[in-house]
Amino acid sequence: MTRDELTRKVLASKRAKDLSWKTIVAEIGGGSTVYVTAALLGQMKLRSEQAERAAALLGLGAEERSLLQEIPYRGSLPGSVPTDPLIYRFYELVQVYGTTWKELIQEEFGDGIMSAIDFEMAIERESDPKGDRVKLMLSGKFLPYREY
DSSP states (O other): OOHHHHHHHHHHHHHHTTOOHHHHHHHHOSSOHHHHHHHHTTSSOOOHHHHHHHHHHHTOOHHHHHHTTSOOOOOOSOSSOOOSHHHHHHHHHHHHHHHHHHHHHHHHHOSEEEEEEEEEEEEEEEOOTTSOEEEEEEEEEEEEOOOO
């Protein structure tokens, strides 16, 4: 079984059992909704006890449980511009604001990058009379480039 096949099976089980990601994460435990969801979609790995609970909840076998614990090959998007409208909007944000984020971060912190490894993210619904808003909070450790 490939990781992509397992992701499809996880999604099929989620759909068949009418589960939400929040419910799945609550049952599996041990991590944020973002992290555990990313793991079940093939972008992170689960610890042994989490994989056991995920397998029981989603009806996965031993090989699939083991695959949930492997370090994944990360990067779920194709090399071309994404076509899914929601994902495309993130691409658009980077295209429009990426250089601005780079300038403002480097002005504040210096020459370096924001880590996607030592990283936290939260997604919340924010009520607004003109229509609810998606609130994303991103927090990555700043890693300065070393001079040597």
